[in-house]
Structures are given as C-alpha cells and as structure tokens.
Amino acid sequence: MLAGRHVVLAVSGGVAAFKAAYLARRLLEAGAEVRAVMTHSSQNFLGAQSMAAITGIEPISDLFHQADVSPHTSLARWADVIVVAPATAATMARMANGLSEDIVSATVLAATCPVVVAPAMHTEMWEHPATQRNVETLRADGYVIVGPTSGALAGGDVGEGRMVEPEDIVTAISGALGDRSMAGWRVVVSAGGTREAIDPVRYIGNRSSGKMGNAVAIAAADAGAAVTLVTTVAAPKHPSIEVIEVESAQEMADAVWKTAAGADVAVLAAAVADFRPADPAVGKLRRAEGPPQVNLEPTPDILAGVSAMEDRPYLVGFAAEVGSVDAAVAKATRKGLDLLVANDVARPGSGFGTETNEVTIVTPGGDTEAWELLSKAEVGRRLIAEIAKRRNEAGRT
Numbered sequence: 001m002l003a004g005r006h007v008v009l010a011v012s013g014g015v016a017a018f019k020a021a022y023l024a025r026r027l028l029e030a031g032a033e034v035r036a037v038m039t040h041s042s043q044n045f046l047g048a049q050s051m052a053a054i055t056g057i058e059p060i061s062d063l064f065h066q067a068d069v070s071p072h073t074s075l076a077r078w079a080d081v082i083v084v085a086p087a088t089a090a091t092m093a094r095m096a097n098g099l100s101e102d103i104v105s106a107t108v109l110a111a112t113c114p115v116v117v118a119p120a121m122h123t124e125m126w127e128h129p130a131t132q133r134n135v136e137t138l139r140a141d142g143y144v145i146v147g148p149t150s151g152a153l154a155g156g157d158v159g160e161g162r163m164v165e166p167e168d169i170v171t172a173i174s175g176a177l178g179d180r181s182m183a184g185w186r187v188v189v190s191a192g193g194t195r196e197a198i199d200p201v202r203y204i205g206n207r208s209s210g211k212m213g214n215a216v217a218i219a220a221a222d223a224g225a226a227v228t229l230v231t232t233v234a235a236p237k238h239p240s241i242e243v244i245e246v247e248s249a250q251e252m253a254d255a256v257w258k259t260a261a262g263a264d265v266a267v268l269a270a271a272v273a274d275f276r277p278a279d280p281a282v283g284k285l286r287r288a289e290g291p292p293q294v295n296l297e298p299t300p301d302i303l304a305g306v307s308a309m310e311d312r313p314y315l316v317g318f319a320a321e322v323g324s325v326d327a328a329v330a331k332a333t334r335k336g337l338d339l340l341v342a343n344d345v346a347r348p349g350s351g352f353g354t355e356t357n358e359v360t361i362v363t364p365g366g367d368t369e370a371w372e373l374l375s376k377a378e379v380g381r382r383l384i385a386e387i388a389k390r391r392n393e394a395g396r397t
C-alpha cells in the first residue's frame with residue numbers, strides 16, 4: 001500500500017516527538033518516500049539531524065530562508081498523504097482554525113491530499129472542550145484522527161492522551177491512502193440509542209451517543225462501500241454515506257430490514273431498546289394525576305430479523321455488557337451472527353459517550369479476541385478490515 005507513496009511527516013512540539021523517528025523508519029520500511037517538516041519547538045524533543053539521518057533528507061523547519069520560495073506549497077503538492085505526529089493541542093487548534101503561522105500548519109493548510117492526525121498531550125488538555133471542538137472540526141473537514149490512547153504521559157502522569165504507536169499510525173495512513181477492501185459493496189450500519197415514547201414529551205431511552213456506529217460507517221465508506229446509516233443521532237457527512245433518520249426501535253427495524261435486503265454487510269451497532277410502552281399516552285402525562293402505570297412490551301428483534309433473511313448480508317452485531325462477555329458469546333450463537341463486537345460499558349474509557357472503546361470480537365463458535373483500548377475511529381477501521389477479510393475468506397464475495 002505504501003510502496004512508492006510520498007509521505008510528509010509533520011512533527012510538532014510534544015514529548016512524543018521521539019516516536020516520530022520510529023514512525024519515519026516504519027514508513028521507509030514499508031516502501032514510502034518520507035520528507036519531514038518540524039516545528040521549532042519539536043526540536044527540543046527530537047533533533048533535526050536525527051530525522052535527516054533517518055529519512056536521508058534535511059527536514060524543513062522554517063517557511064523562510066529556504067532555497068524553495070514556497071516550501072509548504074511544494075511539499076503539499078508532492079505529498080500523497082500528510083501525517084501530523086505528534087499533534088499537540090496547539091497544533092490542532094491552528095489546523096482547525098486555518099492558521100498557518102508555522103511550517104506544519106502552513107503545509108497542512110496548503111494540502112489537498114489526505115491528512116492523518118495523531119494527537120498527543122496531557123489528559124486535561126485532550127479532554128478540554130476547546131480541544132474536543134477542534135477534533136470534531138478536523139474530523140468534519142475529512143482529517144483522519146488516530147488515537148490518542150491511555151498510558152504513560154510526560155512527568156510520570158498516566159491517562160488518556162498518549163500518542164498511539166507508530167505501527168497503528170502506519171495502518172491509519174494506509175487506510176487514508178485508500179483501503180478499497182469494500183469497493184462495490186453495499187453496507188448497512190445502525191447507530192445511536194432508540195427512544196420509546198411514554199407520552200409526546202417523555203421516552204424510555206439509553207445513553208448511547210452513536211459515536212461507535214458513526215465510526216464504523218465512516219470506515220466502511222472510506223473502504224469504498226456505499227453505506228446506508230440508520231441512526232437516531234447526528235450523522236457524519238460523507239459523500240458515500242446515505243442517512244436514514246429514525247427514533248424508535250420499530251422505525252429502525254423497518255429501515256434496517258428494508259435496506260439490508262440485498263446488502264453485502266450489515267453492522268448493527270445501535271443500542272436498541274428491548275421494551276417499549278405498550279400504550280403510550282396521546283397527551284402529556286401530568287404530575288397531578290399521579291405516577292402512571294407503564295406497561296411494557298417487547299420491541300422488534302432487528303438482529304434476528306436480518307439473520308432470518310433468505311439471502312442475508314454478512315451480519316455483525318454489537319453487545320453492551322457489564323463485566324464478563326459470556327452473555328455476548330451466547331448471543332453470537334443464538335442470533336446466528338457472523339461476528340459480534342462486545343464491550344464492557346462499565347470499564348473506564350469504554351462505552352457510552354466516550355471517544356474510545358475496548359472491545360472483544362466474538363465468533364459464533366465462541367472464539368474471542370480482545371482488543372486494547374483504542375479510539376472509536378480506530379476500532380471502526382480495524383473492524384471493517386476484519387469484516388472484509390472474514391467475508392472474503394468465507395467465499396461470500
């Protein structure tokens with residue numbers, strides 16, 4: 001995938017800059033041509049000469065005093081992909097707001113190629129609302145965000161904000177350059193938590209944010225699939241994603257069953273309510289009338305409905321568990337799934353509303369494979385690659 005490709009490695013000023021040297025080596029080993037740009041502050045952590053020795057060419061650290069009168073535009077035109085690693089909070093803020101005051105932000109601003117961003121900072125900086133707004137802006141602009149993960153940080157601290165390992169970044173770069181493993185496929189994805197009406201104002205629901213389903217949809221679209229996303233929450237903007245907005249389990253069932261017929265893959269990541277009020281009130285229930293008696297009835301089993309289709313798609317389900325994945329293993333077999341993704345929503349950083357997830361892949365035969373804590377975007381990319389591989393190996397092409 002990377003043989004002969006032009007990679008601009010942009011290094012900003014964080015402690016994780018030392019990993020950029022390893023990343024450059026991994027890229028070269030994969031056959032890529034690498035040119036580096038380094039902010040002045042990054043050279044407090046990684047010497048420019050070290051990067052020059054690895055890549056074979058002097059990195060550019062200044063917009064001025066160069067033989068090239070416009071080094072940032074020249075590099076942006078040369079690049080097949082730009083990877084910013086590490087990407088500090090300040091660098092991401094500049095990128096998100098279109099600023100170009102250093103060689104890294106100027107090169108990114110001049111680029112028309114894919115841009116991969118590997119954040120690295122202290123937990124408090126990563127979780128700050130301003131940083132999260134900038135991350136969402138970058139994602140909306142089409143940048144690939146890989147990480148961060150949890151682990152050791154500067155100064156002996158431990159927490160989320162650690163830059164992912166170079167091997168993970170190489171995988172993300174390969175994906176950004178065009179994983180076409182699902183080219184020509186039709187993929188249906190469900191996302192979000194359903195809302196089951198008690199009255200016109202109140203509902204029974206859950207804490208699902210839809211972030212995991214959205215990440216899967218983006219990864220499938222980036223892999224070349226035509227994606228239909230059936231969702232109860234805000235959907236990502238992507239030219240290959242068609243969005244169907246629903247609210248209740250019944251609406252989601254109707255949309256999924258209709259679109260899954262004839263699809264190649266269905267990934268049902270939504271958190272669907274198991275029960276709904278049997279007789280929701282037509283008007284608003286009043287406190288003065290006292291607590292209502294709410295009788296529940298089962299909602300449609302969307303997974304079972306897809307599984308029962310005569311020519312069903314490759315079917316992947318999700319299971320939110322607390323503690324053991326034993327129930328997920330049983331579900332994979334009982335529902336007739338090809339693959340099930342289980343996650344313990346009680347674990348820190350894994351589950352509803354988080355940017356990360358720690359999942360276990362379960363096969364119908366009961367085999368399990370636990371993945372480390374990853375960003376939901378990275379889980380989505382890995383899952384799509386796994387689905388494409390397994391589906392092809394099963395001869396269902």
